[in-house]
Amino acid sequence: MMWTDLLCHPLWAASTVLLALVLRQQRRARWDPRACAVQLKGKTAIVTGANTGIGKFIALDFARRGARVILACRSEARGSEALREIREKSGNGDVHLRLVDLASMESVRAFAKGVLEEEEALHILVNNAAVSGLPRSITKEGFDLTFATNHLGPFLLTNLLLDLLKRSAPARIVTLSSLNHWRGEIDFAHFHGDKLTYFMDKVYNHTKLHNVVCTNELARRLQGTGVTANSVHPGVVVTEVMRHYSFVLRFLFQTIGFFFFKSPDEGAVSSIYCAVAEETDGITGKYFDSDCSLTLPAPLARDAALAVKDFDVCERLTSKL
Template identity: 80%
Template sequence: MIWFDILCHPVWAVSTALLAFVVRLQRRGSWDPQACTVQLKGKTAVVTGANTGIGKFIALDFARRGARVILACRSEARGTAALKEIREKTGNSDVHLRLVDLSSLDSVREFAKGFLEEEKALHILVNNAGVSGLPRQITKDGLDASFATNHLGPFLLTSLLLDLMKRSAPSRIVTVSSVNHRKGEVDFSHFHGENLSYFMDKIYNNTKLHNVICTNELARRLQGTGVTANSVHPGIVMTEVMRHYPLIVRCLFNFIGFFFFKSPEEGAVSPIYCAVAEETEGITGKYFDCDCSLVLPAPLARDTALAVKDFEICERLTSKL
């Protein structure tokens, strides 16, 4: 079987072990959220995918700082459970659940419409939700489900909430990308599920590259508005993002991860740093590594002409004709 061959291949095993070792080293020296005294009372934050993993710990941190926190989740049951847990742990009752399916542009529009009708401000938007390893699925919008969930849905959500964020400035947009964007490719036919390879994490890598490209272009367009936009790699984290992979892949990932990879709480550190730290105030159009350091993204993510084209295509794909 092809999966068995991959997992037993010595090159794959060695590279995985080395990567795990690097990630373990990167746990050291990171910024400590608990040592940060920044308070968010009077601020409103939205975190997508906040019912589990990294997103839940980001929302938990914001709630501890006194923010009004909106958990933007697809599952009502899991979102409600996270809501209860966050309220109990923080004593902050101003935490709320709003449902959204990022793979559906109509659902994103409905979420944004309700949010704009009910909320007076938005100071922090964390685009955290994501999937990996999905089989081929085309949404009713004619989009590949992975691209819709990881990139085009968050792109539309950000666009719809942007005017409110400008009125609430200073405000911050944080997009959770991945170091895997460096392995990504840009082919605009991918958005419609064409010319795609559904092997391992290839689609995920492509979506994460588009995250960084469009975040950089968004930052350029937002210059002078008081709204910043940055992308961040949270590290290799033990989350549920692997749930769509074959069992043998998940088992090996979890086995290695138990010893070397970050916990969801540790993975939340770099996104929280981008969202609240005084040191990141005013920084925009940058890519942060999992140790909270500023690093250069992949060369494709620094191509300004490509960024303009990518952004304009995403605008067309998410516009309601």
């Protein structure tokens, strides 16, 4: 049972306390980015959704290591504020903002075109941006808004940048998934908003499963190229991903999270670990838990035949746009 179910259950209070006690033990990862001496001078990194939460702390860490960092954000105002803050805190002026709306394949293509024209190399791509709790909404390209933002947009972006990543090898692709992928289902009708139940984080769960499935298949296809691809669970983190939920749920989550859940900087650790740690060099097609440990994903995410089909479907859908 996940936190969204607990908050709706008559016994949510007692259950939440028990859950919090478990999560409290997992709050700190076994790997500390502050103790990692890896430098990224001369390296280029892209972080989506870098204007807030986990993404901003990932970008800040890369900037502190000397990387050229591209903040891929939807909001110019919020992206500009994050840009100013990251430059100030890191002392790195080589941090840049580029706008992209991952829900729009047209916007993704324009963003990727700009990167390919202006950047000589790309060593790290972190697919961080995601939304949850949105009501039913179909994009002008015919996709469910949550699926477009969380999966199809990042999927297309990654594929458009693959040649640049290969030329820059060794390179790493890190995609943020979630423990919630265990509760997800694979139904290709979901991409277009069909057969979906828009309640709490149900649609989010499905997209997070697709993240792991397609990342695993991408890793298989990238064997021998020097480019690795892994997915990570950041933990239960207090971020703005809850902004589309009701005030009551947001209040409860924020209140409980203040004491027991991870902060955004703590939630960024597993992604940073996959992106820069020497220990993860060469590891690909794996799923990392919030404490930076390799762990098995859900059974569906280990189905190789399903992965090939899912990847091919996503390729066909996004190649037409």
